[in-house]
Amino acid sequence: MLELIVISTLNGVLFGMLLFLLSSGLTVIFSMMGVLNFAHASFYMLGAFFGFQLTKWIGFWPALVLAPLLVGAIGMAVERYGLRNTHKHGHVAELLLTFGLAFAIEEIVSMIWGKSPLDYRVPALLDFPAFTIFSTNYPAYKIFMLAVSVIIFVALLIVLKRTRVGLIVQAALTHPHMVGHLGHNVGRVFMAVFGVGSALAALAGVIAGPALVTQSDMAASLGPILFVVIVFGGLGSLPGAFIASLVIGLVQTFAVALDGSLASAFGPLDPSSGPSVLTDVWNVTIAQVAPIVPYVLLVLILIVRPMGLMGTRET
């Protein structure tokens, strides 16, 4: 049991930090521009596929740097030539643009790389067990993923809190017009933030690709969880996104790992000693309901605290 808790905590924190790499960009973009970017998870997917391809051509380490830069450039182009032109037609047009973009990226990816999972492997340098707890070997690659996420998190914090650019971004989160009236080029700030957000999502894709599955439906399967994270944390709140990422990461990892069911918890009291309609419900394991746990959390938070954990506006 202790082994399960330690391993699940590690995995949960890791998954949570990966979620944060994605949700931080999404929530900042939403807060500044008022656009929920449906294509955000697609940038994550592009990161994984670019990472795979570049690893084949030039090796994993250059790919780790190059793939996020490429996707960041694509993100900036989307903001500059797509969103900025649709902006005058209102948020619905912008939303539809990102929605369409998500489908387009998924189709393009499956046209180029096919629909089956790619053979994206952990680099040889990191392919060894980092340590052994109890009887489980914990892979070094996972520790590497955790380290990268933590470094990015700290870097992001320093840039936001300690630099002038960070101040301008923070100010634009609540009052983008006013930032413009003070003589700062808000358009350029938007483009840069969109680029950095996309690049962070891509970085998450590059490092998660070998550990999870790199496949053309990976954006569609991660996207909904991402929205749960930013709504749960409070739209536009970075600390909220951080806490929500960790909570969702941990909750989901633990739920998958736990094998209990109502039947095992209540033992002799359970009504399944005689067959009834409840028998099925009684015997469902926590692992089986794991995929819906984030959505249950979403519904609960919307009932109890509609602005999310740390949010300031109603979602």
Place this chain on the structure above:
Amino acid sequence: MLEVRDLHAYYGKSHILQGVDLDVGAGEVVSLLGRNGVGRSTTVKAIMGEVAPQGTIRFKGKDIAGLPSYKIARLGLGYVPEHRDIFPSLTVRQNLVLGIKDTRRPGKWRLQDMLDMFPNLAARADTAAGVLSGGEKQMLTTCRTLMGDPDLIMIDEPTEGLAPLIVQQVGDLIARIAQAGVAILLVEQKLSIAMRISKRVYIMGHGRVVFEGTPDELKANAAVRQEWLEV
């Protein structure tokens, strides 16, 4: 310095500004008066590019109609909006620092001068600006715009919702800005400050200017006051 000719602006289909003409000379203090909803705020928003303008707007001889607002600001036109848009999660000091357009070329207003001028702001320099009182927020936004070293500052309803004593302080600040040689376009509903410091006043009604003159001329003209200002 600022020349506005036949300025029109729309919110959706409603025609808000219907041909506004006004001028502000270098170093001149001018007030734009009128009742709620006559288009005073829309006029300054259109000048600043926040509302799409139609017509001619010239600042220092350059046509600025429709430029993005950061470019207008960099030409030396400062704007303090009606709702005192402070950045609530940043500290008072950070708010002021963001008023500086180019850190390599500091203007004539220094951070320390601002803090010396307002002991209240100095005492709270490192707290989040969101907790300030209405009057303090007004001082902060005005000072923040001054940090950008404007040649003309447009201040929209600085005394709205403030206690009489604070209104007095805001008036003193505006007078001090004028003394420093900065031109001011003051948008107001109350007459007190406007009459005290303005060289000229404009009165707006139904989306255009209906009276132009000195404060003394306005005082003498009871008919205009009754029709366009008094409730």
